[in-house]
Amino acid sequence: MSDEATTPDAGGDGTAAQGEGRKGFSRKKLLLLVVLPLLLIGGGVGAWQAHLLPFGGGGKPAAKAAVAENREAASHRLLLSVPSATANLDNGAGRTVYVKMTASVEVEGADTLATLQGRIPEVQDIFQTYLHESRPQDLHGSGFYRLREALLRRLRVAFAPLNVTNIYITELLTQ
CATH class of the missing domain: 3.30.479.30 (Band 7 domain)
Structure with a gap:
């Protein structure tokens, strides 16, 4: 089997057979498929923590105000x-x-x-x-x-x- 992979095909130099075995995944495509979703997830979490998203309940400023009021009320006990x-x-x-x-x-x-x-x-x-x-x-x-x-x-x-x-x-x- 290794003899077939190293022998050139008729009319070719042998690189075409190796390129077809990888099915077209280059390093750039692999990098985009892995790194791009990680960057999007990281950006979404950062926006959530910075209260920039208009939806969800993760970081409502009203909740922080309620906590501050509870601390203030606790000081009047x-x-x-x-x-x-x-x-x-x-x-x-x-x-x-x-x-x-x-x-x-x-x-x-x-x-x-x-x-x-x-x-x-x-x-x-x-x-x-x-x-x-x-x-x-x-x-x-x-x-x-x-x-x-x-x-x-x-x-x-x-x-x-x-x-x-x-x-x-x-x-x-x-x-």
């Missing part, structure tokens, strides 16, 4: 420390069980901490009312999570124009 609240739990067996809870409430939207200081008795009342309705079994296990969520829900209703974002229970003692 105030932490209100609430003194200890003591309540007796509903035991039902005639034995008295006491609970003592200390917490901090994170409030967003208030101007100063002084305006929130006047609402501490209201927060303590919410704590004591909920704790008095609870049983000792309600505070064990996942009951701590339910306690936190119920207090957070009641505080959000009480502080309606303001937003209570979190509650940090720093002490919870039962006796």
